[in-house]
Amino acid sequence: MILTNRSAWSLRGFAVVVAAALAPAIAGCEAGANAPTQQWHQPTAGASAVVNNTIRINNVFVLGAAPDSSLTPGGSAGMFLALANNGTPDRLIAIAAPGTATAVQLPAGGVGLGNRQAVFLTGPAPQVVLHNLTRSLIGGQYVRIVLDFQRAGLVTLRVPVMPRSQYFATFSPVPASPAATPSPLASPTA
Structure with a gap:
């Protein structure tokens, strides 16, 4: 051919x-x-936001209880997040969890963010704690969190409650308050 x-x-x-x-x-x-x-592999399941094109708030989540369990009202829950700043120095001065907790504890003095600085409040032990929960929390729920920055102002996020399992099992829950020890009873005298 x-x-x-x-x-x-x-x-x-x-x-x-x-x-x-x-x-x-x-x-x-x-x-x-x-x-x-x-x-x-772990997806970035937490909430994220960018404030004024300079502050990044990444992977924010509240650590819940183990699957099939819940955190009870009156208890505490750890919150984990990462912050990065590419602008004017700022400071995270407060966090609120309206409808979820009566108080949120930050590291003493707040969280300073210098220019081109990242701060990781990612554990394994929580550095941000929601105290006196006002409702039960179970994995899969969302809570409203309001971050208050000294310069950038208020930022509201819808943050997931992650069950303490798989990847999230490596994070520590809030340490239990020391149990009250009963005082010795006075013995009757004869």
Whole structure:
């Protein structure tokens, strides 16, 4: 069989189309069934926000109880977050959790954020604590959190309550308050 220029170009074109069609299939098989993308990995499940194009608030979440359990009213819950500032220095001076907790404890003096500085309040022990919960909290719920920055002002976030399991099992719950020790009773005298 004699190939003409026209038939040679047709075969070359066909070969290029077949190669282009097979390339993605061949490349996809190379990683195998044990590729890192096939393994479980933690998504960034927490709330995030950017304030004034300078302060980033990342991966904010409240640590809940183990699955099938809840944090009870009157108790405490840890909150975890990361902050980064690329602008004028600022300070996180307060946090409120309206409808969820009567008080939120920050590190003493608030959290300073210098220019080009990141602060990780990410544990494993909580540095931000919601005290005196006003309602039960279970994993999967959301709570309203209001962050108050000295310069940037108020920022309201809808923050998830993450159950203490899988990746979140590595975070420590709020330490229990020391139990009150009963005082010795006076013994009757004869």
